[in-house]
Amino acid sequence: MIQNVTSLEMPVDEEFRIVKNHFTNGKGKRICIVTGTHGDELEGQYVCYLIAKMVKENMHLLQGTVDIYPALNPLGIDSMQRGVPAFDLDMNRIFPGNSRGSMIEKVAHDIYTDLSGADMVIDIHASNIFLREMPQVRISEQTAELLVPYAKLMGIDFIWIHQAATVLESTLAHSLNSTGTPCLVAEMGVGGRISHSMCHQLVDGIQNMMFHMGIWQEEPDKSSLKESIVSQGNDAVAFLNATTSGVFITELHNDVTVKKGQTVGQIISPLTGDVLCDVKAPCDGLLFTLRAYPMVYEGSLLGRIHRL
Amino acid sequence: MKVQTIFSMSSPYRDDFRIKAYTFGEGEKTLCIVGSMRGDEIQQQYVASRLVALLKFAEESNRIQPGVSISVIPSVNPFSINIEKRFWALDNTDINRMFPGYNQGETTQRIAAGLFEFIKDFKFGIQLASYYLPGNFLPHVRMIHTGFEDVEDAKYFGFPYIAIRDPEPFDTVLLNYNWQIWETQAFSLYAGTTDTIDHEMARISIDAVCRFMTYKGMASLSMSGSGTQTPTIVEGSQLISIQAPHAGILIVEREAGQEVKQGNVLARIMHPYEGYQVCEIKSPVSGTVFFARNKSITFQNTLLFRIIEEGKDD
Ligand SMILES: [Zn+2]
Numbered sequence: 001m002i003q004n005v006t007s008l009e010m011p012v013d014e015e016f017r018i019v020k021n022h023f024t025n026g027k028g029k030r031i032c033i034v035t036g037t038h039g040d041e042l043e044g045q046y047v048c049y050l051i052a053k054m055v056k057e058n059m060h061l062l063q064g065t066v067d068i069y070p071a072l073n074p075l076g077i078d079s080m081q082r083g084v085p086a087f088d089l090d091m092n093r094i095f096p097g098n099s100r101g102s103m104i105e106k107v108a109h110d111i112y113t114d115l116s117g118a119d120m121v122i123d124i125h126a127s128n129i130f131l132r133e134m135p136q137v138r139i140s141e142q143t144a145e146l147l148v149p150y151a152k153l154m155g156i157d158f159i160w161i162h163q164a165a166t167v168l169e170s171t172l173a174h175s176l177n178s179t180g181t182p183c184l185v186a187e188m189g190v191g192g193r194i195s196h197s198m199c200h201q202l203v204d205g206i207q208n209m210m211f212h213m214g215i216w217q218e219e220p221d222k223s224s225l226k227e228s229i230v231s232q233g234n235d236a237v238a239f240l241n242a243t244t245s246g247v248f249i250t251e252l253h254n255d256v257t258v259k260k261g262q263t264v265g266q267i268i269s270p271l272t273g274d275v276l277c278d279v280k281a282p283c284d285g286l287l288f289t290l291r292a293y294p295m296v297y298e299g300s301l302l303g304r305i306h307r308l
Numbered sequence: 309m310k311v312q313t314i315f316s317m318s319s320p321y322r323d324d325f326r327i328k329a330y331t332f333g334e335g336e337k338t339l340c341i342v343g344s345m346r347g348d349e350i351q352q353q354y355v356a357s358r359l360v361a362l363l364k365f366a367e368e369s370n371r372i373q374p375g376v377s378i379s380v381i382p383s384v385n386p387f388s389i390n391i392e393k394r395f396w397a398l399d400n401t402d403i404n405r406m407f408p409g410y411n412q413g414e415t416t417q418r419i420a421a422g423l424f425e426f427i428k429d430f431k432f433g434i435q436l437a438s439y440y441l442p443g444n445f446l447p448h449v450r451m452i453h454t455g456f457e458d459v460e461d462a463k464y465f466g467f468p469y470i471a472i473r474d475p476e477p478f479d480t481v482l483l484n485y486n487w488q489i490w491e492t493q494a495f496s497l498y499a500g501t502t503d504t505i506d507h508e509m510a511r512i513s514i515d516a517v518c519r520f521m522t523y524k525g526m527a528s529l530s531m532s533g534s535g536t537q538t539p540t541i542v543e544g545s546q547l548i549s550i551q552a553p554h555a556g557i558l559i560v561e562r563e564a565g566q567e568v569k570q571g572n573v574l575a576r577i578m579h580p581y582e583g584y585q586v587c588e589i590k591s592p593v594s595g596t597v598f599f600a601r602n603k604s605i606t607f608q609n610t611l612l613f614r615i616i617e618e619g620k621d622d
Pocket of ligand 1: 037038041125126
């Protein structure tokens with residue numbers, strides 16, 4: 001059943017709407033699949049489709065509630081903008097919102113309120129147009145104890161437990177986790193694209209979690225589920241930032257292991273035909289993030305390596 | 309006048325990105341003024357550039373006190389101004405969400421770090437700031453409550469209002485907040501417009517900075533106005549917010565700075581197709597308009613006005 005989470009008037013003959021698809025059958029736990037906070041991240045679109053299709057066609061296997069929210073930032077998705085158009089705001093920096101605040105604050109509040117109380121919220125992100133990510137779940141240190149077992153149920157490749165900066169207290173995940181609604185943030189793929197196999201893998205993982213939570217009465221095909229690599233601690237991840245501006249070229253894919261000193265890519269000058277910088281792995285490890293968008297400035301992130 | 313490039317970086321095809329600082333006087337790092345940081349902050353850039361001209365004259369006529377050094381950074385982000393984009397040229401990140409910066413991090417973190425390295429040791433810091441919502445403010449000094457802020461010093465600007473509020477999570481990455489954490493007395497000045505020049509507000513801003521420098525004994529400068537002797541201190545909670553009950557075309561009837569009585573019409577919302585008045589927005593209190601939206605359309609719930617309620621001054 002399609003339901004409005006919130007709706008507001010826009011200036012000229014248009015209603016702003018956040019919608020969800022609400023599937024419920026009998027008594028049981030509630031899981032929410034949420035995506036589209038950043039308008040340039042589309043991987044979650046296919047995941048939502050696959051889960052909605054699976055549930056709709058097999059309602060007899062559902063024991064509880066599945067709520068699917070495919071677009072928390074509908075204006076951004078429909079106009080290919082990461083932030084909220086007309087406000088130039090990052091939708092994931094205004095939670096938990098404010099019922100009496102501006103339009104976006106009210107929308108954030110209504111989303112937060114609608115999700116609160118769920119037994120699990122999975123917030124699916126897809127990096128941005130600049131970086132490609134292997135399937136991973138990101139968890140802040142404070143919530144690791146509670147959330148890591150859930151993340152492992154998803155059989156996801158990589159679990160990154162990170163320190164949380166104060167500014168990230170205004171994300172949806174933090175707002176929910178700090179008020180008793182468990183929320184896992186999945187990151188995978190690249191902005192503006194849909195990576196089919198990753199999406200199918202994540203769906204299998206979510207189905208497995210639903211099965212273990214008692215919401216779904218059928219185990220998924222487990223062949224795509226993995227033993228998660230867990231990364232924790234300040235020095236566990238090495239960042240590769242560009243030391244010069246230019247065009248970044250790489251022969252690698254993310255999700256490969258690299259050796260210290262191995263070439264990850266090159267920053268080249270199309271004008272002079274020179275290699276401006278050989279980008280080498282600073283350590284042995286798993287290359288779980290790799291730059292997808294070639295133009296780089298000094299400082300642009302080129303990759304991230306989990307030290308092995 | 310000493311001109312320094314305090315941060316530079318190559319670009320794939322554009323000229324080098326540069327942040328320049330203009331320094332006047334010699335001695336202790338006393339005052340730093342930061343102009344535009346976003347690509348639409350033309351007013352802030354203009355005010356900073358006029359301050360450079362003024363301080364150059366002051367230095368040449370020996371009006372800067374011995375032992376005092378004053379720096380102006382007219383623009384932290386010329387790359388965005390030059391392509392008329394509000395945020396960073398490539399990845400659309402906001403430099404004013406990157407402080408204190410990180411010199412091994414992403415591009416805008418490095419820019420913030422490069423700037424902060426130069427400006428963090430000053431005794432006083434002034435940011436010529438803009439608001440994230442389109443609209444006009446009464447000229448005011450804004451401070452974040454960190455325990456290090458000094459309201460008495462803020463009075464020297466002679467602005468009619470000083471606004472203080474408690475920090476929110478997003479404040480921890482702003483320049484003003486980080487300046488204070490590094491023990492610089494930081495003030496953000498808000499006056500008038502952003503992307504077009506308002507000459508009267510520019511004059512008021514320049515006067516305010518001159519008054520501050522003069523009263524704090526950094527320089528002796530002439531001012532064209534006397535400023536407010538006893539500014540009103542506004543805590544965040546004292547401002548009454550008025551939002552749009554409906555969306556539509558917005559006809560604003562009251563500007564920032566105007567006095568209003570309870571029940572006065574502040575704005576009208578017109579139907580965008582049929583031209584009739586959808587609703588009137590009346591002031592729920594008597595007071596002074598502190599902020600007024602200056603865009604002619606509105607969503608439902610958009611913040612249109614902030615009013616300082618009469619008799620709630622202290
Ligand atoms: Zn995202």
